[in-house]
Amino acid sequence: MIRHLPPFAGVALAVGLAACAATTASSPQLVDESLDAPLVNPIPTSLTGYLAQGVIDGATLLGPPPAPDSLIGQADRARYLETRALNDTPRWKQAMVDNDLWGGGALKQYSCRLGVSIDEKQTPATLRILHRVELDVRTVGKPAKDHYNRARPMIGDDRPICVPREDWMKTNASYPSGHSMTGWSWSLILAELAPAKADDMLAVGKQIGESRIICGVHYASDIEAGRTLAGAMVARLHADPQFQADMRKARAELARAKAAPRNCPA
Known part of the structure; x- marks a missing residue:
């Protein structure tokens, strides 16, 4: 489904991604909702991912999500119900921030912990890798989502979630989590680029995944599946010559x- 993209705010978004735009300011901004809506490109781009469709068989690698009546399925549901009590707490508010990967959310947290701003002016090669990898997340993750078509935990449940409820959530599958896959992929790549900051980079990626559980938009097993698929994807990326050149x-x-x-926080 394609829809018009609402305006985005934030200096970090404007500065960090302006050079990636491929259309003029007067062009309609169209986005693909095949993954989580907040994962769509912040602005239209001419960039493509590194990987071709079908390079990784995510559905086979992951296997099906746990059945609702299995022990893991019951634990998934219990975790969803338990985390509804975090509504309006500081951790809930952090999960709201983590929902926005680009415009002042996750990207800013990586920058703060790295001690270097990830933006088009100072670190364009790094930003370009992250942008292309986010596109790869869709290429690799969407077939598994579509194949298993797991409903999100808040569907049919009116308990609070940390993001506005939208119609796309009814049809967009929960397993694996695209946010978790993106955050973990970015963490692995940034940890490799800055080994001295590896713990910090991985901590941000872990937090992004956990925030999806707290938000109520994914089960815990969705997050685990996202990280598993992210690890496989990053491993495969290392066989790509262009990725290797960009990493250098x-x-x-x-x-x-x-x-x-x-x-940045003190």
Whole structure:
């Protein structure tokens, strides 16, 4: 399904991704809702992912999600019900921030912990990798989503979730989590680019996945599946010559970068 993209706000979004735009300002901004709506491109782009469709068989790799009446399925549901009590807590509010991967959300957290702003001006090669990998998440993750078509935990349930309820949630499958897959892929790549900050990078990726459970839009097993598929995808990316070349550029630019990101938590 294609729909018009509402305007995005935030200096980080405008600066970090403006150079990736492929259409003029007057062109309609169209997005693909095949994965989680917040995962769509922040703005139209001419970039493509590194991987071709079918390079990784995510559905076979993951296997089916747990049956609702299995022990894991029951634990998934119990975790969903338990985390509804976090509504309006600081962790709930952090989950709301983590929902926005690009515009001041996850990307800013990686930058703050890295000590270097990931943006088009200072680290364009690094930003380009993250953008292309997010596109690969859709290429690799969508077939598994479509194949298993697991309903999200809040469907048919009116308990609070940390994001607005939208119609796409009724038809967009829950397993694997695209946010978790993106966050973990980014963490693995940034940990490789900046080994001294590996713990910090992985912590952000873990938090992004956990936030999807707290938000109430994914089961815990969706998050685990997203991380598993992310690990397989990043491993496969290392066999791609263009990815290898981009990683060399990103490693060099991060070594040169000096300016710390602004507005980071003390």
